[in-house]
Amino acid sequence: MSSTPVIDVERLNLKYGDFHAVKDLSFQVHPGELYALLGTNGAGKTSTLETIEGHRVATSGTVRVFGQSPRDRRAVRPRMGIMLQESGFSPDLTVKESVRLIGTLAQRTDTVERVLAIIDLTRKAGTKVSQLSGGEKRRLDFATAVYGTPELVFLDEPTTGLDIQSRDALWDAVDKLREDGSTIVLTTHYLEEAQQRADRIGLMHQGTFHKEGTVAELTQTLPAVISFDLPASAPALPLQAMRETDGKFLVETHHLQKDLYTLLGWAQNNAVELRGLNAGPTRLDDVFRSIGSE
């Protein structure tokens, strides 16, 4: 990609005393991308993000945001919206006062009413933060990311504690941010959310990238899986399959479409019902499970 990166991390190292938490990490995030920084517990995601956000100083290496040092807060901060895991709003402020405060701190132009509508808290505008439910608090945290449609948005575990409607609404709001040109950096332990939405993924383990690339690039080395139940009377399968103890069959394949076609043709010709048939590409979960075993 030829455009100037929004985030440019080059050989980042972070040490806590003797402990080397981030090791020679390099990556770029380009304008308009949704980049997911994922990884095992303690991999170094938060440390990396805190450095990009300007909260932490690198032990060595360079980090550039919009071509500038993230420590240059006056230049960089108004251009980013950061949804933390806990925004720490004052419990005595109302929702409306909290959003207004976000606006003042963010130095971006917007209206409190628009943001309240996006986070679906218009009806709670006069409610104190201390009286919000967990999911409502999380939506208020999200206001920091959408206020004034920042050019760069950090979403740290954005959907934790949200019900399905609130999740869908949050992702709709993220889609809208992207339509308006925002670049998004996401961390989440809900891998299917990253798999569905990320343009690229950096998968961290023990301070460095285990893999980095598109979902297709991350999953291509692992087989896809076809699973189904067969009656005991079924003739021999046309594919090599593993039989699980509960009577389910599993086919691991690097040629999902071809093998599925063969299997369905065989079932049709032999009038066999493939009960509970399930076929799908490799999931990010499988890539995660493979960490440490390769």
Ligand SMILES: Nc1ncnc2c1ncn2[C@@H]1O[C@H](COP(=O)(O)OP(=O)(O)OP(=O)(O)O)[C@@H](O)[C@H]1O
């Ligand atoms: N202030 C600190 N002092 C010492 N060690 C730290 C400090 N902050 C983080 N670490 C260690 O650095 C490593 C990376 O931590 P970090 O919080 O960046 O990981 P993470 O990928 O965000 O993990 P998780 O998914 O569990 O939140 C961990 O082993 C952690 O214990």
